[in-house]
Amino acid sequence: MRYLRIAALGGLCLLLGACQSLFAPGLGEPLNARRTSFEHLKPGCQGEQCPLVNVDTLSFDDEPALGAAIEAQLLDLVRATPDSPRPTSLDSYEKRFLDSAQPGWSSYLQAKVREQHDGLVIVELSSYVFSGGEYGRPGRAFINYDRRLHKVLSLQDILLPGQEKAFWDTARLAHQAWIVQNKLIEQDPNFVKDWPFQQTPHFALTFGALTLKYDIDRIAPHSVGHPELKIPYPRLNGIVKPYYFPGRGAQ
Structure with a gap:
């Protein structure tokens, strides 16, 4: 009888087109991640200066689209310029990097779940690529994944029209509040002129406040790192779709 009930429920889900898999976690439960990590040196190299690729990433059996989005975003982070072609896979990127790498070169890629709430999975991605020179190239990004829609959210997806x-x-x-809180004008009277506000593609629907993250040298000197701006959700009333306010989404 129990199996008949499960079969009947499964048939109802197919008819309605609105049910999660019977065996997938509900939207109110955390999504389980499968971690993959490795570090590979340039073949045949020995010693402390051997070039290396270090990867620490995630995949999700119940949401394969999220795993694919993570790999694509990591590959975007290692592009030398925005116009450079994206590598076809992590394996192909590793081979190409190590084949051409000089002593001391390194590439680090990481994806981690920053938060899960209201049917959303917030993934933070980071990279650091050193291929000579004074500094390496650090990168950061966010993925906001809606488990209800099975898609990565763009800014336009979460905003009300117009x-x-x-x-x-x-x-x-x-x-402006971030500048005051960090006393940046006291440290540099020309800070506002030298480092004006700019938009960023990196946003996260974090629980306490919406987070904007900036690349190094974008709105502050290199020494500041990757600045984060916090926008309390009450200030986004009438701007962000109510569904994406914490506590109003999926349970």
Whole structure:
């Protein structure tokens, strides 16, 4: 009888087109991640200066689209310029990097779950590629994955129609507050002139406040690292779709 009930429920799910897999975690439960990590040196190399590729990434059996999005974003982070072609896979990137690498070169890639709430999985990605010179190239990115829609959210996906300007105006106020909180004008009277507000593609629907993250040398000197701006959700009323406010989404 129990198996008949499960079969009947499965048939109802197919008819309605709105049910999760019977055996997948509900939207209120954390999604289980499968971690893959490795470090490979340039073949045949020995010693402390051997070039290396270090990868620490995630995949999700119940959400394969999220794993694919993570790999694609990591590969975007290692592109030398925005116009450079994306490597076809982590394996092909590793081979190409190590084949051409000089002593001391290194590439680090990492993906980690920063938060899960309301049917959302927030993944933070980081990279550091050193291929000579004074500094390496650090990179950061976010993925906001909606388990209800099975897709990565763009900024346009979370905003109410026509509210993009209002969103960035609110972000500008958060930037001003960030400058004051960190006493940056006291350290450099020309800070606002030298490091004006700019938009960023990196946003995260984190629980306490919406987070904007910036690349190094974008809105602050290299020594500041990757700045984060926080926008409290009450300031986003009428701007962000109510569904994406913490506590109002999937349970």
